[in-house]
Amino acid sequence: MLEQQxxxxxxLGVIYALIAVGYTMVYGVIELIxxxxxxxxxxxxxxxxxxxxALGLPFYVSMLxxxxxxxxxxxxxxxxAYKPLRASPRLAVLITAIGMSIFLQNLAMIIWxxxxxxxxxxxxxxxxxxxxxxxSGVHLTWLQLFIFxxxxxxxLLLYVIINHTRMGTAMRALAQNRTCSQLMGVNVNxxxxxxxxxxxxxGAVAGVLxxxxxxxxxxxxxxxxGVKAFAAAVLGGIGSVPGAMLGxxxxxxxxxxGAGYVSSLYRDGVAYAVLIAVIIFRPSGLLGKALVEKA
Amino acid sequence: xxAPAPLLKVDQVYKRFGGLMxxxxxxxxxxxxxxxxxIGPNGAGKTTIFNCITGVYKPTQGxxxxxxxxxxxxTAESIRINGKKPDKVVALGIARTFQNIxxxxxxxxxxxxxxxxxxxxxxxxVGAMLRLGSQRREEATIIDASMKWLKFVGLxxxxxxxxxxxxxxxxxxxxxxxxxxxxxxxxxxxxPAAGMNPRETADLDQLIHAILDEGVTxxxxxxxxxxxxxxxxxxxxxxxxxxxxxxxxxxxxxxxKVVEAYLGRGAAHA
Amino acid sequence: MPKKFLLPLFLAxxxxxxxxxxxxxxxxxxxxxxxxxxxxxxxxxxxxxxxGLLDLGFVGFYGVGAYTAGLLTVHYGVSLWIMxxxxxLNGALWGVVLGxxxxxxxxxxxxxxxxxxxxxxxxxxTNEIWLTRGPLGLPGIDPVSVDLSFLNPAWIYExxxxxxxxxxGLAMLALVYVTMRRLEDSRLGRAWLAIREDQLAAASCGVxxxxxxxxxxxxxxxVGALAGCFFARWTLFLSPDMFKxxxxxxxxxxxxxxxxxxxxxxxxxxxxxxxxxEVLRVVLPQLGLPNEARFLVYGLIMIFIMxxxxxxxxxxxxxxxxxxxxxxxxxxxxxxHGGTSR
Ligand SMILES: Nc1ncnc2c1ncn2[C@@H]1O[C@H](COP(=O)(O)OP(=O)(O)OP(=O)(O)O)[C@@H](O)[C@H]1O
Ligand SMILES: [Mg+2]
Numbered sequence: 001m002l003e004q005q006x007x008x009x010x011x012l013g014v015i016y017a018l019i020a021v022g023y024t025m026v027y028g029v030i031e032l033i034x035x036x037x038x039x040x041x042x043x044x045x046x047x048x049x050x051x052x053x054a055l056g057l058p059f060y061v062s063m064l065x066x067x068x069x070x071x072x073x074x075x076x077x078x079x080x081a082y083k084p085l086r087a088s089p090r091l092a093v094l095i096t097a098i099g100m101s102i103f104l105q106n107l108a109m110i111i112w113x114x115x116x117x118x119x120x121x122x123x124x125x126x127x128x129x130x131x132x133x134x135x136s137g138v139h140l141t142w143l144q145l146f147i148f149x150x151x152x153x154x155x156l157l158l159y160v161i162i163n164h165t166r167m168g169t170a171m172r173a174l175a176q177n178r179t180c181s182q183l184m185g186v187n188v189n190x191x192x193x194x195x196x197x198x199x200x201x202x203g204a205v206a207g208v209l210x211x212x213x214x215x216x217x218x219x220x221x222x223x224x225x226g227v228k229a230f231a232a233a234v235l236g237g238i239g240s241v242p243g244a245m246l247g248x249x250x251x252x253x254x255x256x257x258g259a260g261y262v263s264s265l266y267r268d269g270v271a272y273a274v275l276i277a278v279i280i281f282r283p284s285g286l287l288g289k290a291l292v293e294k295a
Numbered sequence: 296x297x298a299p300a301p302l303l304k305v306d307q308v309y310k311r312f313g314g315l316m317x318x319x320x321x322x323x324x325x326x327x328x329x330x331x332x333x334i335g336p337n338g339a340g341k342t343t344i345f346n347c348i349t350g351v352y353k354p355t356q357g358x359x360x361x362x363x364x365x366x367x368x369x370t371a372e373s374i375r376i377n378g379k380k381p382d383k384v385v386a387l388g389i390a391r392t393f394q395n396i397x398x399x400x401x402x403x404x405x406x407x408x409x410x411x412x413x414x415x416x417x418x419x420x421v422g423a424m425l426r427l428g429s430q431r432r433e434e435a436t437i438i439d440a441s442m443k444w445l446k447f448v449g450l451x452x453x454x455x456x457x458x459x460x461x462x463x464x465x466x467x468x469x470x471x472x473x474x475x476x477x478x479x480x481x482x483x484x485x486x487p488a489a490g491m492n493p494r495e496t497a498d499l500d501q502l503i504h505a506i507l508d509e510g511v512t513x514x515x516x517x518x519x520x521x522x523x524x525x526x527x528x529x530x531x532x533x534x535x536x537x538x539x540x541x542x543x544x545x546x547x548x549x550x551x552k553v554v555e556a557y558l559g560r561g562a563a564h565a
Numbered sequence: 566m567p568k569k570f571l572l573p574l575f576l577a578x579x580x581x582x583x584x585x586x587x588x589x590x591x592x593x594x595x596x597x598x599x600x601x602x603x604x605x606x607x608x609x610x611x612x613x614x615x616x617g618l619l620d621l622g623f624v625g626f627y628g629v630g631a632y633t634a635g636l637l638t639v640h641y642g643v644s645l646w647i648m649x650x651x652x653x654l655n656g657a658l659w660g661v662v663l664g665x666x667x668x669x670x671x672x673x674x675x676x677x678x679x680x681x682x683x684x685x686x687x688x689x690x691t692n693e694i695w696l697t698r699g700p701l702g703l704p705g706i707d708p709v710s711v712d713l714s715f716l717n718p719a720w721i722y723e724x725x726x727x728x729x730x731x732x733x734g735l736a737m738l739a740l741v742y743v744t745m746r747r748l749e750d751s752r753l754g755r756a757w758l759a760i761r762e763d764q765l766a767a768a769s770c771g772v773x774x775x776x777x778x779x780x781x782x783x784x785x786x787x788v789g790a791l792a793g794c795f796f797a798r799w800t801l802f803l804s805p806d807m808f809k810x811x812x813x814x815x816x817x818x819x820x821x822x823x824x825x826x827x828x829x830x831x832x833x834x835x836x837x838x839x840x841x842x843e844v845l846r847v848v849l850p851q852l853g854l855p856n857e858a859r860f861l862v863y864g865l866i867m868i869f870i871m872x873x874x875x876x877x878x879x880x881x882x883x884x885x886x887x888x889x890x891x892x893x894x895x896x897x898x899x900x901x902h903g904g905t906s907r
Contacts, residue, residue, distance in 0.1 A: 031673075033673050033676070033677070081868055081872070084872055085871065085872065088871070088875065089617065090672060090673070091613060091617050091618075091619055091672070091825070092871045092875055093871075094619050094672075094673065094676060095613075095619065095817070095821060095867055095871050096867065096868050096871045096872070098621070098814065098817070098867065099818075099863075099864045099865070099866070099867025099868040099871070100864065100868060101864075102814055102860050102861075102863065102864035102867075103860075103861055103864030103865055103868065104864075105860075105864075106857065106858050106860045106861035106864065107861060109855065109857060109858060110854060110858055110861065114855050114857065223810075227680070227681075227684070230677065231681075234674075234677070265688075265691075265692040266688060266692065268684070268688065269684075269685055269688045272681040272682075272684050272685050272688075273681075273685070275677060275678070275681045276678055276681045276682065276685075279666075279667060279670065279674050279677065279678050280666040280667060280678075283670050283674060349769065351765065380768070380773075381765070381768035381769050382768045382769075382770075382771045382772055382773045382774070385768075385769055385770065385771045386771050390769070391769055393765075393766070397763050397765060397766040398762075398763070398766070399758065399759055399762035399763060399766065399767075400762065401762060402755075402758055402759075402762060405892075405895070406755060406758070409755055410755050410756065410758075410759045410767070410770045410772070411770050413752065413755070413756055413759075413770050413771045413772050414770065414771025414772075415771075416752055418751065418752050418753075419752075419753065420748075420753055420780060420784075422751075423747055423748050423751035423752065423753050423754070424744055424747055424748065426747055430751070430752075433752070434751075434752075434889075434891060435891055437752070438891050438892075438895065442895070451899075452899065452902070454895065454899060455892070455895070455896055455899065473770065474769075477770060477771060
């Protein structure tokens with residue numbers, strides 16, 4: 001079933017892309033691999049579930065609320081952990097990012113328990129689970145369509161923000177040259193905060209979509225998804241937003257095919273292998289600029 | 296008798312950064328045993344030349360040839376150094392300092408200079424693990440040589456202090472000591488007087504002459520015109536990546552092109 | 566007390582320790598575990614501490630060493646004299662193979678590649694059941710036997726109980742410690758520190774950055790594999806779970822706690838975190854929390870140290886070369902001439 005696998009891979013791929021833009025945007029403006037991003041994705045999913053079960057809010061509202069909270073969490077992480085270290089060596093910030101990731105993961109485990117929990121099914125609009133189309137044997141559920149639609153509109157939104165707003169211009173300026181932008185009157189900290197907010201809210205959406213798609217969520221889900229999304233970002237060319245989208249889709253499909261045709265045992269291994277191979281053979285990724293050490 | 300061969304020959308060097316031509320057709324010779332100056336307004340491309348010579352950048356086009364002083368009984372041979380890596384270039388005998396000081400700041404003053412000895416020493420992993428006799432002897436000579444250079448720049452008292460604790464002027468001197476420890480034939484100094492007070496600048500003048508007396512040729516980038524005019528025998532003037540003048544200070548001073556580059560169009564005619 | 570008595574005293578205590586009445590098997594086991602982690606921490610320290618490179622997959626080399634030793638023993642009954650070098654070389658080799666293409670790139674990529682490598686190691690160990698027996702683990706590893714029968718047929722010593730492992734671990738610790746101290750205070754170690762401080766300046770002093778990073782990675786990986794080798798022959802059972810990312814994180818946390826680049830600090834960090842782990846193992850269940858929650862504490866430690874004490878909790882007990890007689894002599898001379906040596 002090549003076609004079905006392609007469709008499933010594509011679904012997964014667009015979700016990776018959604019997470020990957022969070023990595024890539026933050027890397028673009030502060031050159032930091034924000035390891036905690038995978039955890040924001042996971043917390044986004046848990047928050048959505050909590051809003052549904054504890055507050056009884058409808059699915060779509062909970063999802064929007066989770067996005068908002070995740071944005072706040074992303075900004076807070078930056079404020080508390082990364083911002084004080086802007087002048088420190090790269091290594092210090094990278095270590096902090098790892099520490100933050102582990103901290104959040106375990107915090108989630110304490111709050112929500114370490115076992116995987118199902119997504120509250122009765123909250124999910126029923127039609128989402130029905131098959132929308134069957135096209136020469138390939139099934140496409142409404143949920144998959146919903147995922148495509150949400151991802152597509154988020155990406156469109158992102159494109160408009162980056163290319164057609166003052167904030168987006170400032171983000172691109174910052175990615176080019178920090179000191180210069182500062183001199184030209186860009187409020188660096190505000191732009192960085194905005195970047196974290198934007199990336200985190202997109203991560204949260206991805207978290208919710210995955211939780212619904214697989215009908216499960218757990219505190220460790222951010223770990224694997226984070227690595228994969230990061231691999232997608234690297235594959236596309238870290239720092240490049242279109243690259244992250246492309247990388248996510250390519251990785252999702254590669255993974256689905258790898259699991260189908262090579263060995264399902266190494267399903268997660270595909271991402272790692274892609275990651276290592278891209279870094280070794282084409283470190284600039286598909287669409288990015290080279291990142292060779294400036295001696 | 297023929298004139299001595301130039302120690303360094305920069306021949307029609309171009310360097311492009313994306314759309315920016317940082318160097319265009321720059322040529323000059325560095326004669327051994329002299330102090331020469333490289334001047335020009337901000338952004339002229341002076342540091343870029345240093346970076347091309349020392350292998351930090353690869354020139355887009357052009358040749359850079361080094362003719363190290365021949366060992367006795369051999370004839371001088373030129374070596375193409377454009378495209379060689381910085382660690383190879385320093386081993387061939389070109390050392391440098393940096394415009395914005397780049398010390399190993401959390402290490403001691405002595406360690407900074409000891410690392411300068413790296414390219415003239417050879418003990419390796421096995422030697423270090425087994426503490427072989429040869430390694431121990433080499434360590435002793437490294438310390439002796441390093442202390443010699445620290446004395447030379449007047450920092451021996453601070454040998455075991457952290458490099459970051461030195462005053463600004465002393466940090467510049469330490470960078471010079473570290474460069475000298477690599478036993479260069481040619482020393483490139485990038486704005487050594489920047490940020491120094493008049494007293495320190497006067498000391499620097501003496502120090503540069505002392506370096507020359509050690510048999511090291513000096514190429515100096517400097518904005519302090521009084522210093523440059525006083526100590527350089529030959530000047531290369533860059534503007535917008537192009538060489539606009541080349542000659543002894545007296546001739547350079549009155550060159551209308553140079554006056555224009557520094558003071559702006561119109562000043563030369565006034 | 567003069568510093569020079571410190572080391573002999575420490576050694577004397579260590580040698581007598583297992584004979585003391587309170588040193589039961591549990592105590593000896595924990596102390597031996599601390600020694601294993603001290604070795605690991607010192608091995609990891611070479612990269613982030615000396616060279617400024619973040620290695621997120623250190624546990625991968627630990628795993629490679631452990632499984633190399635385990636498999637060689639189970640399948641081939643290879644003697645200790647061949648097994649140890651084989652495991653160490655295998656680890657170091659993987660370090661070099663992985664480092665060669667990646668160490669030219671920026672440090673972030675290095676961190677990621679090491680992470681991916683360690684994950685692949687776990688996947689390999691889990692899935693290649695024909696070789697490793699997969700998630701069930703690899704039992705039946707023989708305890709250490711020191712075979713000196715080529716000197717005298719009667720000299721074969723089979724390890725039993727915790728005590729001999731304590732001494733073997735101590736020997737390993739001493740070996741790695743001495744090696745690390747010597748490397749740190751050598752031309753090689755200074756080149757590493759130069760790379761950490763400023764790569765361009767290091768290259769301008771003639772340091773071949775790429776080559777020295779590869780050497781560092783090889784050594785770090787080799788030490789990791791050595792510890793793994795000991796671990797395999799001590800616990801007599803291996804499973805892929807033992808080599809997950811958490812271990813890398815824990816070891817990194819030890820190094821960070823003790824101060825990046827500080828050999829003594831790394832050892833103190835190892836002791837503290839293992840002890841803390843033992844305490845939390847008792848305390849956490851009483852609070853109704855899973856055992857993994859201890860990583861919450863480790864994560865916080867990392868964040869706080871980087872923010873408030875980037876040089877670690879244990880400021881350099883003795884800076885590189887302080888113990889070097891040549892430097893001591895120099896210091897004495899400088900003091901005689903009234904120099905400052907802050
Ligand atoms: N790595 C680089 N990438 C892009 N442009 C560069 C790079 N290095 C230098 N330039 C540009 O090349 C030009 C020359 O710079 P350079 O640093 O050589 O000037 P300089 O003569 O040393 O000036 P200053 O007196 O200010 O030190 C400048 O316009 C600078 O912006
Ligand atoms: Mg300059």
